Amino acid sequence: MKIVAIIGARPQFIKHFPFELASKGKVELITVHTGQHYDENMSDIFFTQLNMSPPSFTLHVGSGPHGEQTGKMMIEIEKIIEETKPDGVVVYGDTNSTLAGALVASKLHIPLFHIEAGLRSFNKKMPEEVNRVLTDHISDLLFVPSGIAVQNLKDEGVEQGVYEVGDIMKDLVQYVTKNDLLRDHAPKEKNFYYATIHRPYNTDDKERLTYVLETLEQLDKKVIFSLHPRTKNLASYYGLNLEDYINISFIEPQSYFSNLAYLQNSEGLITDSGGMQKEAYWLKRKCITIRKETEWKETLEDNANILLFQDLSKINDELEKKPLSYNINLYGQGSSASKMVDKIIQFIN
Amino acid sequence: MKIVAIIGARPQFIKHFPFELASKGKVELITVHTGQHYDENMSDIFFTQLNMSPPSFTLHVGSGPHGEQTGKMMIEIEKIIEETKPDGVVVYGDTNSTLAGALVASKLHIPLFHIEAGLRSFNKKMPEEVNRVLTDHISDLLFVPSGIAVQNLKDEGVEQGVYEVGDIMKDLVQYVTKNDLLRDHAPKEKNFYYATIHRPYNTDDKERLTYVLETLEQLDKKVIFSLHPRTKNLASYYGLNLEDYINISFIEPQSYFSNLAYLQNSEGLITDSGGMQKEAYWLKRKCITIRKETEWKETLEDNANILLFQDLSKINDELEKKPLSYNINLYGQGSSASKMVDKIIQFIN
Numbered sequence: 076m077k078i079v080a081i082i083g084a085r086p087q088f089i090k091h092f093p094f095e096l097a098s099k100g101k102v103e104l105i106t107v108h109t110g111q112h113y114d115e116n117m118s119d120i121f122f123t124q125l126n127m128s129p130p131s132f133t134l135h136v137g138s139g140p141h142g143e144q145t146g147k148m149m150i151e152i153e154k155i156i157e158e159t160k161p162d163g164v165v166v167y168g169d170t171n172s173t174l175a176g177a178l179v180a181s182k183l184h185i186p187l188f189h190i191e192a193g194l195r196s197f198n199k200k201m202p203e204e205v206n207r208v209l210t211d212h213i214s215d216l217l218f219v220p221s222g223i224a225v226q227n228l229k230d231e232g233v234e235q236g237v238y239e240v241g242d243i244m245k246d247l248v249q250y251v252t253k254n255d256l257l258r259d260h261a262p263k264e265k266n267f268y269y270a271t272i273h274r275p276y277n278t279d280d281k282e283r284l285t286y287v288l289e290t291l292e293q294l295d296k297k298v299i300f301s302l303h304p305r306t307k308n309l310a311s312y313y314g315l316n317l318e319d320y321i322n323i324s325f326i327e328p329q330s331y332f333s334n335l336a337y338l339q340n341s342e343g344l345i346t347d348s349g350g351m352q353k354e355a356y357w358l359k360r361k362c363i364t365i366r367k368e369t370e371w372k373e374t375l376e377d378n379a380n381i382l383l384f385q386d387l388s389k390i391n392d393e394l395e396k397k398p399l400s401y402n403i404n405l406y407g408q409g410s411s412a413s414k415m416v417d418k419i420i421q422f423i424n
Numbered sequence: 425m426k427i428v429a430i431i432g433a434r435p436q437f438i439k440h441f442p443f444e445l446a447s448k449g450k451v452e453l454i455t456v457h458t459g460q461h462y463d464e465n466m467s468d469i470f471f472t473q474l475n476m477s478p479p480s481f482t483l484h485v486g487s488g489p490h491g492e493q494t495g496k497m498m499i500e501i502e503k504i505i506e507e508t509k510p511d512g513v514v515v516y517g518d519t520n521s522t523l524a525g526a527l528v529a530s531k532l533h534i535p536l537f538h539i540e541a542g543l544r545s546f547n548k549k550m551p552e553e554v555n556r557v558l559t560d561h562i563s564d565l566l567f568v569p570s571g572i573a574v575q576n577l578k579d580e581g582v583e584q585g586v587y588e589v590g591d592i593m594k595d596l597v598q599y600v601t602k603n604d605l606l607r608d609h610a611p612k613e614k615n616f617y618y619a620t621i622h623r624p625y626n627t628d629d630k631e632r633l634t635y636v637l638e639t640l641e642q643l644d645k646k647v648i649f650s651l652h653p654r655t656k657n658l659a660s661y662y663g664l665n666l667e668d669y670i671n672i673s674f675i676e677p678q679s680y681f682s683n684l685a686y687l688q689n690s691e692g693l694i695t696d697s698g699g700m701q702k703e704a705y706w707l708k709r710k711c712i713t714i715r716k717e718t719e720w721k722e723t724l725e726d727n728a729n730i731l732l733f734q735d736l737s738k739i740n741d742e743l744e745k746k747p748l749s750y751n752i753n754l755y756g757q758g759s760s761a762s763k764m765v766d767k768i769i770q771f772i773n
């Protein structure tokens with residue numbers, strides 16, 4: 076049995092790892108790296124650190140306007156699928172690589188499997204939201220992490236092929252903690268907040284980005300900020316001098332282990348990332364999400380995660396309120412990948 | 425107010441005509457012809473005969489695998505939208521041109537208006553079905569022809585921006601009959617059935633296409649068959665000699681008026697076209713649809729339209745049973761385009 080997996084952006088390399096592990100000896104995996112993320116520390120580092128197979132095909136699509144990026148991916152992915160004739164196609168999450176792979180598989184009538192299906196922010200201005208909704212409506216198997224996601228799909232009339240299997244990123248976090256893999260990555264710094272910010276609504280406008288940075292500058296603890304290439308490029312385009320922010324240390328995008336180690340050793344996370352809201356929850360770090368809404372609604376319970384957007388002045392107060400409890404079963408028990416592989420094999424046979 | 429309209433396939437040129445007429449003096453229209461259909465009698469003839477403005481941009485995307493075709497369109501449409509900066513994008517129906525235009529508009533956050541929204545065959549193996557569902561989920565205004573279409577969208581959780589305005593193809597059929605435009609196009613032949621067949625499930629397999637043609641060969645009346653380029657190419661690829669079918673006269677794809685004149689003068693239609701099921705209804709010709717399902721369910725009432733697929737031996741019997749009545753209000757009163765233009769103007773302002 077042969078499956079093509081489409082990956083292209085940082086969170087997808089990470090999600091792919093448990094899937095590759097669970098596929099071993101069961102499914103022949105052909106990975107297509109679209110080249111959506113291509114910097115060494117946004118891409119290669121994950122393959123090396125997690126000891127993943129190098130991609131079978133790499134497309135070098137790079138950045139560019141969304142339509143061009145998605146269009147170019149579709150043209151190339153189609154050729155690979157025609158050539159390799161897989162029994163199914165796996166796509167992860169909500170990027171343009173997800174949508175491009177999904178559209179091609181659907182048009183060629185190749186069974187399509189969506190990992191991390193059913194999530195909704197209900198904000199159609201997010202490119203991710205459009206990618207998610209569209210991918211879900213053409214998938215044959217939809218692997219969802221939670222009951223809310225099942226309900227979201229039901230509300231859109233999608234009920235067939237939906238399986239609540241837990242979250243694949245939890246598999247990896249559990250693997251990491253069980254094997255004590257963060258040990259050698261603990262940062263030297265102590266008593267800091269960790270931050271990652273890169274979404275358009277926080278970065279695509281000079282005033283907004285400045286407001287976010289100035290807020291971090293005023294916090295009561297030092298902020299270590301993992302600087303996404305998007306944010307870095309926009310800051311430089313706006314002529315912001317990042318060295319002026321003396322309370323913020325900007326660091327390069329981190330390897331997976333090092334990123335989690337920063338998070339685990341922090342006094343709290345400030346982020347607009349999807350995946351990091353969950354990782355903060357699983358590692359029991361307080362999370363402040365700089366957004367109006369989240370797809371990961373369950374993390375909001377018991378104030379483990381807080382949404383702030385217009386008025387960021389409350390970040391410090393909120394960071395101090397630690398949640399009383401964490402649901403250790405949130406988004407599954409860390410064994411979702413092998414459930415998915417089994418369902419896929421069953422579907423194809 | 426500036427609107428980009430995306431057209432590319434025969435039925436879209438036809439649907440565009442009433443929209444162009446209704447836009448005059450109200451909206452500046454920029455038309456993008458993707459080049460999905462490019463033969464003289466699949467494209468140019470409609471612009472000439474209906475006296476439409478020539479496309480503002482023509483892309484020459486041509487035929488090709490779906491992913492490549494859609495991908496190339498997206499890349500080019502995006503450039504045009506970036507250049508012309510419209511206030512909205514109009515797409516029609518369910519082709520790859522529809523989807524490409526819709527995806528680009530949605531990614532650029534340009535308001536998207538879908539004409540002929542909400543239709544469903546519930547057959548995801550039809551490329552048209554995928555195009556429809558996806559386009560509907562990212563449209564800001566959804567112009568639907570019927571109550572069933574409203575309900576289909578509701579079942580998928582789409583309720584905002586949905587307007588039941590009638591069918592734009594009815595506008596044109598009414599315009600044609602009111603102005604007696606078929607007069608000069610009446611065929612010489614009498615006492616015949618008219619046929620158009622081009623969908624993959626009837627043509628993509630040699631045996632199936634042969635079965636369809638052999639069935640037509642056995643009918644009690646002569647069959648005039650408007651030969652779609654798809655069907656022509658596949659028949660020749662299978663080595664079928666169309667001249668062997670002595671009961672069938674194959675004719676080139678017809679102009680709009682001539683096609684309707686054949687239909688009107690026929691003893692019934694045998695088709696797998698979407699649009700022609702409705703045109704047969706409005707012109708009160710019995711229709712046999714060679715499919716398992718139809719998006720145009722309302723036409724099935726009172727046996728005005730009959731679905732046949734596995735066993736085609738009943739075509740003759742069915743053609744003889746004429747429906748007792750036609751609902752003259754089916755799919756509106758022929759004034760849908762001006763309603764759409766008004767809603768669009770209201771939405772943008």
Ligand SMILES: O=c1ccn([C@@H]2O[C@H](COP(=O)(O)OP(=O)(O)O)[C@@H](O)[C@H]2O)c(=O)[nH]1
Binds near residue numbers: 085335347351
């Ligand atoms: O410097 C960093 C920042 C994040 N991540 C990981 O990248 C994933 C999240 O990716 P991102 O925030 O880019 O995307 P999103 O989750 O919002 O789709 C998570 O698994 C993080 O642990 C990382 O490895 N290094």
Ligand SMILES: O=c1ccn([C@@H]2O[C@H](COP(=O)(O)OP(=O)(O)O)[C@@H](O)[C@H]2O)c(=O)[nH]1
Binds near residue numbers: 434676678679700
């Ligand atoms: O020889 C022909 C056959 C069809 N049509 C018109 O083409 C439209 C239907 O197009 P098609 O069957 O290609 O597509 P569908 O409606 O199935 O999407 C209808 O308005 C027909 O009147 C035409 O002008 N000439």
